[in-house]
Amino acid sequence: xxxxxxxRDDILDSIEEGLLTVDKSFKVNFFNRAAEQITGYKREEVxxxxxxxxxxxxMCETKxxxxxxxxxxxxxxxxxxxxxxxxxxxxxxKLNAAILKNGDKDPVGGVISFRDLSELEALKKDLSSTxxxxxxxxxxxxxxxxxxxxxxxxDSDTTVLIQGESGTGKELIANAIQATSRRKAEAFVxxxxxxxxxxxxxxxxxxxxxxxxxxxxxxxxxxxxxxxxGTIFLDEIAEMPLQTQVQLLRILQEGTFERVGESITRKIDxxxxxxxxxxxxxxxxxxxxxxxxxxRLNVIPILIPPLRERVEDIxxxxxxxxxxxxxxxKKETEDISNESLQLLINYTWPGNVRELENVIEYAVVRSKVxxxxxxxxxxNISSSTEAxxxxxxxxxxxxxxxxxxxxxxxxxxKTKVAEELGIGRTTLWRMxxxxxxx
Numbered sequence: 453x454x455x456x457x458x459x460r461d462d463i464l465d466s467i468e469e470g471l472l473t474v475d476k477s478f479k480v481n482f483f484n485r486a487a488e489q490i491t492g493y494k495r496e497e498v499x500x501x502x503x504x505x506x507x508x509x510x511m512c513e514t515k516x517x518x519x520x521x522x523x524x525x526x527x528x529x530x531x532x533x534x535x536x537x538x539x540x541x542x543x544x545x546k547l548n549a550a551i552l553k554n555g556d557k558d559p560v561g562g563v564i565s566f567r568d569l570s571e572l573e574a575l576k577k578d579l580s581s582t583x584x585x586x587x588x589x590x591x592x593x594x595x596x597x598x599x600x601x602x603x604x605x606x607d608s609d610t611t612v613l614i615q616g617e618s619g620t621g622k623e624l625i626a627n628a629i630q631a632t633s634r635r636k637a638e639a640f641v642x643x644x645x646x647x648x649x650x651x652x653x654x655x656x657x658x659x660x661x662x663x664x665x666x667x668x669x670x671x672x673x674x675x676x677x678x679x680x681x682g683t684i685f686l687d688e689i690a691e692m693p694l695q696t697q698v699q700l701l702r703i704l705q706e707g708t709f710e711r712v713g714e715s716i717t718r719k720i721d722x723x724x725x726x727x728x729x730x731x732x733x734x735x736x737x738x739x740x741x742x743x744x745x746x747x748r749l750n751v752i753p754i755l756i757p758p759l760r761e762r763v764e765d766i767x768x769x770x771x772x773x774x775x776x777x778x779x780x781x782k783k784e785t786e787d788i789s790n791e792s793l794q795l796l797i798n799y800t801w802p803g804n805v806r807e808l809e810n811v812i813e814y815a816v817v818r819s820k821v822x823x824x825x826x827x828x829x830x831x832n833i834s835s836s837t838e839a840x841x842x843x844x845x846x847x848x849x850x851x852x853x854x855x856x857x858x859x860x861x862x863x864x865x866k867t868k869v870a871e872e873l874g875i876g877r878t879t880l881w882r883m884x885x886x887x888x889x890x
Contacts, residue, residue: 464484465484466485467484468486470484470565471484472484472507474518474561474563480499480501481500492537509547518549520549521551527549527551528547532545532569544569546567547564548564550563588625588628589768592762594762598756602632605629606633609723611724611725611748611750611752612629613750613751614756615756617756619759620759622729626725635723638681638682639679639682640679641679641683642684643656643686653693653696655712659671659674659676659712660672663713664712676720680722684722684723686700687727688729689741690741691740703720704745704748707719708720732746759807760801770788770808770812774788774812774816777812777817778816783817791825792825796811796829811829814830
């Protein structure tokens with residue numbers, strides 16, 4: 453039969469919030485594992501010590517949290533303060549305090565739970581200096597590498613192929629490539645290859661002569677001619693009909709083409725930037741994309757990571773969108789609560805940056821105060837977070853060793869493991885940290 457006290461302590465050690473309890477004389481008699489991590493003190497260093505000499509909360513200098521609840525009889529909830537930790541620095545925390553009572557309902561001490569807000573606070577301070585690369589927010593390593601590559605190819609007319617899921621910002625990357633290129637003063641023409649019917653796309657790209665088809669009432673230049681000496685951006689390139697891909701391949705190889713219905717060969721000087729949200733290997737295998745065209749386009753490949761792999765960029769993107777939409781809708785919204793930001797960080801973002809932008813627009817429109825709170829966010833954000841929590845609980849309860857098996861199966865690719873579990877990378881990271889400590 454397990455010892456009840458030991459079992460209770462194990463439960464309290466498993467929670468993510470710091471927790472300490474004091475007796476009637478305000479001496480610490482319990483200090484959980486999360487409290488050790490937040491404060492830097494080991495349990496044996498604080499047990500039997502007066503709470504205020506360990507916790508060193510701002511409130512200790514004015515009025516003790518336990519003193520307040522003993523005086524008022526009411527608990528203290530979500531109170532913001534700061535504490536001094538072992539290395540002498542201070543951390544921002546949010547704390548709760550309550551009276552501990554025995555079986556006869558008599559007060560026997562107090563309990564304080566607290567969460568570390570220092571990391572989020574530091575992030576939010578840093579957001580004031582947020583800058584963008586030609587309108588693209590990206591502070592993480594992957595995006596910084598992309599920005600560096602764009603600058604390195606600025607003196608080149610080399611063809612570029614941008615790959616990334618829908619909503620990752622492929623057009624913004626194309627804009628940045630053009631804006632830094634030596635053709636930046638020339639025409640920049642954009643074509644989404646997926647929006648034109650198959651029989652009209654060739655005409656749209658290469659032009660046509662009068663009478664070449666029913667609606668061709670006059671000669672018309674195509675987008676390539678309009679972009680001559682400049683740049684053309686071909687989005688959703690894998691949606692282009694195969695015959696049109698052959699014509700594009702000719703432009704890339706020879707710089708020549710004919711208008712639809714015409715036999716005159718025309719010369720063209722255009723830099724091509726292409727993009728697709730499809731897996732190119734699958735597209736080639738399914739004969740949606742010609743392999744020879746792919747190799748011609750893929751001289752400079754740029755792969756944009758999905759937002760779920762750019763967790764560090766989320767706070768910066770949130771701040772950027774809050775500023776934009778507050779200005780657009782003439783709102784006073786200028787910040788987001790730590791709890792709301794944490795929900796956004798934990799969410800998996802199937803719609804990537806575009807989905808995040810829509811969420812912030814929604815929240816700004818709904819917000820009546822200066823700070824976005826959880827109730828201002830769409831329901832799917834909070835409900836998905838709750839689902840993640842349940843998945844993690846079930847996972848840990850049923851078979852904790854399965855995590856190692858999944859990591860080994862996916863060669864320790866944490867992104868793939870998170871996807872297989874249906875959780876965010878941040879949630880997986882927490883699970884791994886707990887595994888290290890167990």
